[in-house]
Amino acid sequence: MFSVADTTGAKITQMLSAILLFVAIMGVILFLAGRVSGRRSDRAVAFAYLAPTVIMLAVGLIYPGVRTIYQSFFNAAGNAFIGLDNYTTIFSDADQLTVLRNTVFWVIVTPFVATGVGLLYAVLVDKARLESVAKALIFLPMAISFVGASIIWRFVYEFRPNQGNVKQIGLLNQVLVWLGGEPQQWLIESPLNTFLLIVVMIWIQAGFAMTVLSAAIKAIPDDIIEAARLDGVTAFGMFRFVTLPSIRPAVVVVLTTISIATLKVFDIVQTMTGGRFNTSVVANEFYSQSFRSDNQGLGAALAVVLFLMVVPIVVYNIRQLRASEAR
Amino acid sequence: MSATSAPITTTPPVTPPPVSASAKAKKRLTSPWASLAALVLAVLWTLPTFGLLISSFRPQRDIRTSGWWTFFSDPEFTMDNYREVLGSDSSGGLGDFFVNSFIITIPSVIIPLTLASLAAYAFAWIKFPGRDLLFVAVFALQIVPIQVTLIPLLTLYVDAGIAGTFWPIWLSHSIFALPLAVFLLHNFMKEIPSTLLEAARVDGAGHISIFFKVLLPLLRPALAAFGIFQFLWVWNDLLVALTFAGGGGTVAPITVALANLSGTRGTAWHLLSAGAFVSIVVPVTIFLLLQRYFVRGLLAGSVKG
Numbered sequence: 001m002f003s004v005a006d007t008t009g010a011k012i013t014q015m016l017s018a019i020l021l022f023v024a025i026m027g028v029i030l031f032l033a034g035r036v037s038g039r040r041s042d043r044a045v046a047f048a049y050l051a052p053t054v055i056m057l058a059v060g061l062i063y064p065g066v067r068t069i070y071q072s073f074f075n076a077a078g079n080a081f082i083g084l085d086n087y088t089t090i091f092s093d094a095d096q097l098t099v100l101r102n103t104v105f106w107v108i109v110t111p112f113v114a115t116g117v118g119l120l121y122a123v124l125v126d127k128a129r130l131e132s133v134a135k136a137l138i139f140l141p142m143a144i145s146f147v148g149a150s151i152i153w154r155f156v157y158e159f160r161p162n163q164g165n166v167k168q169i170g171l172l173n174q175v176l177v178w179l180g181g182e183p184q185q186w187l188i189e190s191p192l193n194t195f196l197l198i199v200v201m202i203w204i205q206a207g208f209a210m211t212v213l214s215a216a217i218k219a220i221p222d223d224i225i226e227a228a229r230l231d232g233v234t235a236f237g238m239f240r241f242v243t244l245p246s247i248r249p250a251v252v253v254v255l256t257t258i259s260i261a262t263l264k265v266f267d268i269v270q271t272m273t274g275g276r277f278n279t280s281v282v283a284n285e286f287y288s289q290s291f292r293s294d295n296q297g298l299g300a301a302l303a304v305v306l307f308l309m310v311v312p313i314v315v316y317n318i319r320q321l322r323a324s325e326a327r
Numbered sequence: 328m329s330a331t332s333a334p335i336t337t338t339p340p341v342t343p344p345p346v347s348a349s350a351k352a353k354k355r356l357t358s359p360w361a362s363l364a365a366l367v368l369a370v371l372w373t374l375p376t377f378g379l380l381i382s383s384f385r386p387q388r389d390i391r392t393s394g395w396w397t398f399f400s401d402p403e404f405t406m407d408n409y410r411e412v413l414g415s416d417s418s419g420g421l422g423d424f425f426v427n428s429f430i431i432t433i434p435s436v437i438i439p440l441t442l443a444s445l446a447a448y449a450f451a452w453i454k455f456p457g458r459d460l461l462f463v464a465v466f467a468l469q470i471v472p473i474q475v476t477l478i479p480l481l482t483l484y485v486d487a488g489i490a491g492t493f494w495p496i497w498l499s500h501s502i503f504a505l506p507l508a509v510f511l512l513h514n515f516m517k518e519i520p521s522t523l524l525e526a527a528r529v530d531g532a533g534h535i536s537i538f539f540k541v542l543l544p545l546l547r548p549a550l551a552a553f554g555i556f557q558f559l560w561v562w563n564d565l566l567v568a569l570t571f572a573g574g575g576g577t578v579a580p581i582t583v584a585l586a587n588l589s590g591t592r593g594t595a596w597h598l599l600s601a602g603a604f605v606s607i608v609v610p611v612t613i614f615l616l617l618q619r620y621f622v623r624g625l626l627a628g629s630v631k632g
Contacts, residue, residue, distance in 0.1 A: 002489050006577050008423075011430045014493060018434055026441060034535050042453050045534045049449035053442050053465070053505055060502030061468050064479035071478070117368065124365040136618070137369045141376070143614040144607050145563030147582045151589055151603045152375045155382070155596065169394050169596070171378055203372065264472055267565040271586045286474050287566070296478065303474040314470040 026052075065307075072300035086301035096285070102194050103281045103309075106265065109195070111258040114202045115251065118209025123239060126217055135214065139207035146204070146267035153200045154272055157186040190278035197279055200268050205261065209254045216250035217243060249320060256317040263309055282306050383408055383600035390596045408601035421602050423576035424584035428562060428606070430493060431580050435500035435561045436554055442501070443508030443553075444546065448538050450509070451516040452524060462513070468506040473499075477570045484571065493578055495571040500561050508553055515549040516542065551620045559610050581606045 001021075005014040033048035075082050090096045118138075125134040141149060158170030162183050168174040173183035187193045220243065228242045244251075269275055269284040280288065282302055290299030381395040386405045393401075414420025449455075450462045484495040519542065527537050565582045572578040585602050588595065 002492060002494060004492050004577055008426050011426060011493070015430045015434060018493070018497065019437060022434070022438055022441070026445075030535055034533060042534075043455050046449040046453040046455040046458075049445040049453070050461070053446040053509060054461070056442070056498075056502050057465065057468055057505055059483070060480060060498070061471055061476055061506075064476035064483075065471055067479035068475045121365060121368050124361045124368075128362070128365070134365060134369055138372050140611065140614065141372070143559065143610040144376075145565070145582050145610070147563070147565055147585050147589075148603045148607045151585060151599050152379045154589065154593070155379050155600070156375045158596075167393050169390065169392075171374070171394070171396075174394050174396070203375070206372070264474070267582075267586070270565065271589050274590055283472075283474060287569075290478055291570070299478065303472070303477075306472050307475050310472055311470055
């Protein structure tokens with residue numbers, strides 16, 4: 001049951017027995033909790049209901065988190081204390097500085113462009129015919145895995161050398177050729193390649209922005225819009241002075257949410273370039289250092305840096321949510 | 328989390344406000360340009376997927392030598408790419424990985440959903456000392472990026488002797504899902520009127536029968552929303568699978584297979600295109616069938632990771 005299953009039948013059997021085991025354990029816990037009676041019965045039930053979750057979180061999140069922070073002060077093999085050296089490396093080594101620079105590009109460009117496109121589209125299709133179809137088209141990339149999205153876009157960027165009667169098969173280079181230009185190896189030229197990877201993330205996240213902002217736009221009371229109309233406000237004025245102020249909290253939430261997702265981006269870089277050609281970001285560099293270069297200490301430090309970058313945005317995000325709920 | 332901030336539906340019943348004559352005139356002026364801009368964006372967003380979809384049905388030789396747009400002047404259609412990609416691992420196909428994706432995903436949805444609904448019930452409806460503090464602690468764990476946990480977890484799995492099986496992936500996905508799941512289900516349970524629970528209690532129902540008979544039926548939309556979100560999160564995950572499953576066909580899901588294929592045989596577009604669509608078809612089907620729940624779950628889970 002805990003061994004490797006290598007045929008499809010064995011895999012399905014293992015999955016079903018795992019589920020059965022889980023159901024059996026839960027059944028025993030619930031049964032025992034139900035047997036306790038008297039004044040303390042409430043506490044027994046609460047304990048039984050919470051224990052599995054609390055244990056899993058303690059062993060699976062808190063302990064590993066603390067362990068990683070501890071490990072980040074050790075060397076590559078994890079056997080000698082080296083103080084803050086790993087952190088010094090992250091903020092001084094040339095390669096690591098490129099990683100940080102790329103991460104800054106990602107986290108500045110992606111949220112603003114994705115939110116901008118999502119907002120524009122939400123306004124454009126608002127109350128239009130076929131609105132739900134139009135929105136589904138933009139939203140669909142959110143259902144696709146980052147890996148799938150990366151393959152879709154690698155195909156757009158695909159390059160064929162410009163010689164003889166070799167034809168381009170990537171759309172971007174073909175458009176360039178149609179316009180009379182030379183085909184480019186898009187994913188090799190730094191720092192342009194980082195921005196081409198960012199395009200993939202924007203492509204995915206714009207649908208999220210559009211959905212949230214569209215809901216916010218629809219929540220604006222009709223009488224405000226009507227009053228502005230009677231005052232003869234132009235379409236742009238309507239957007240600038242009515243729509244935008246009304247949906248400001250939603251815009252902030254979307255921006256911060258996309259920032260968090262962007263900081264953790266790993267799949268796109270891994271699938272498109274594997275972090276080569278100066279495209280690595282912190283989340284990807286963590287993986288490369290930990291598993292490819294076997295530098296446990298630096299990998300741990302990168303994970304901690306990622307954590308420290310995410311925390312302020314999450315805290316801000318939660319406070320904004322609270323504020324918008326309180327209104 | 329955003330789900331609690333705004334009532335979100337994809338197709339809200341919109342009653343158009345009464346339109347005055349001047350507004351009508353304005354609308355007519357701006358509308359064609361707005362439609363054009365929307366159309367351009369929609370085409371830009373759809374074209375990359377469309378190109379790869381067309382390619383997945385073209386013969387291998389055609390994909391290599393001409394762009395997918397030539398399909399319309401010279402249509403040649405084949406299912407060979409899909410046949411090859413769905414074959415077994417030994418013949419270079421991704422069929423085993425596709426099976427693994429299902430094997431990984433199903434328990435990784437059931438386990439956290441069950442555990443979280445029990446925990447959420449305790450947080451919402453049972454009084455015990457330290458409750459609020461514990462709840463805030465669980466909620467706060469959402470901010471931990473999974474990268475921080477991976478290597479110590481891997482060591483734990485190796486020590487327990489379950490490394491290289493499905494267990495590390497099931498357990499990890501369950502653990503990572505819990506903080507968000509507890510938080511969301513707790514919010515939802517709090518909205519259920521307490522008089523309903525009081526009435527059941529007066530009738531002599533204990534916590535267990537209240538949970539199963541009163542709350543569970545009411546919770547169905549929330550469970551569906553989170554279940555779908557978790558399904559897609561696990562199905563589309565690369566990092567957890569790559570860390571705990573390795574690259575082989577015994578455990579690794581289809582995302583890992585595709586990422587490896589993209590790294591090692593980056594020009595095998597007949598496999599990459601068909602493989603990508605095999606992996607995409609499951610989440611997109613779910614999206615189209617359960618769009619309403621899907622959007623709600625996705626918004627709710629946007630902070631996860």
